[in-house]
Amino acid sequence: MKLLALAAAGVAVAALGSTLAFASPARADELPTFDFTDCPAPPANADPGTWRCEAFVSQGKLTIDGHEIPLGELRLTFSEGRINGQYAQAFGALRHAPARVPGLPGTTIQLRYGGFSDFLSDEERRGELDVYAVVRNPLLGKDCSIGTAAEPLHTVVHDDPAIPPTVISQNPMTAHLGVIDPDLALPATQGCGPLGKLVDRRLGLPSPAGENTFQQASYVQYKAL
Template identity: 35%
Template sequence: MVVEWSRRHAGDMTKSAAARPGSSPVRRAAAFAGAAVLAGTAAVCAPGVAYSAPRVTAATATDFGDCPALPDGVDPSRWRCEVHTAAPRLTLGSVTVNLATITMTHAEGPMPDGSDGQVWGAMHSSPTALPGGLTGTPAGDRTAVLGLAIQPEYGGRSDFYTGRFSLRFRLIGPLVSHACTIGTGAPVDFQLKRSGPSRWVSQDPPVIEFSAYDDTFAAPAAGHCGPLTAALNRRLGLPAAQGNRLSYDASYTFKTYDQLPAEHDKEQKGGNLSR
């Protein structure tokens, strides 16, 4: 999402290379067992504990398999599939965590009428353990059942030209309902601001790095967490109207659609425009 926006501020970079997050390279949280027994995830388990968090396959910097189909009537040579990777640092309520790497893929280019077009592709992420687990104490780190992890998910809205996008944050743990999510009703909306100039790391293949942040968004309470809902929100300091921050150091690569493997040819029509 941020990649397209990044490119726009990249000076000698091409328009599509300067901004979209994930753009450029690739064509693309049982029951409540007491207040002390809050939920947690595998990622937070102590060494030797067998419990493990769900695995999510992340796309690689050279994988264009998530490149979306293009809208009808556009020129494939003028549309690029961008793959963007980042490992953001997130402060949400009273918790600060370095999130596991996320990968986003989208396409962008001119519409037949000359307006800017974008098509969302996919997002891949993995859970990140929250220190202290459900209790926020050392016990939460040592006991598997008290583990707690957080995993960002695409919130359904993105505008890579302006650096706006939305995420939900799933809370994961042995005691936590699978539906437990921060941003259940409405996702968390971000408006990224540049931290400095973009930097070309490589021309062939194209690799661009950029940094951005948002410290103005509000963090909603977690919802759909069952009996643990109130305890989890106390633990995480949610909702939080201010004091939140997303720091976003990322890189992206891209290919125009006429450079993509032949297997994508049959899927180059009918993509849904990003909102």
């Protein structure tokens, strides 16, 4: 996810609504397992004692022109700190297992990192992240996707008023929060072969900004580096 989740936190993706409700924040003994394996180490010129890793475990939902796709669990990690007194950050990983696409039997969607992230929050947004979505079905082309690594989707997430930031634990620092991008523009699919137009029609693609939302409810834990 500051999502992707952030405060200098991160981004990442989650679920609200009738088909994908997210429960109230868990107690400290009910939290998901956080994995810091993908945390980037501080750079050699990092200011000592200023770097930390943020690990997000999120539940996500992508809504395309009213068509809801529950994304399930997303995990995102990044590190941040200071170099010569200035804020700096390093992306770790975005991990997402393929999720079933309602209305398209045998079809899954999987989010992948698109090569850009900025998790420094400000008054305008929580953070920004480039992603693309791989679409899989035995009848579709092997390169079927919404967006690509070369031309990713640019998502800008804001605080979701339905899930305000909540501190769950101080040691280790752990929080729960929600973010939403209500302005995500989505192109038509690419590389899907002869059935690509059918997929586009079922999903309502292409779909302009203002017709789609990308939401995530996230747990985040911080670890000093």
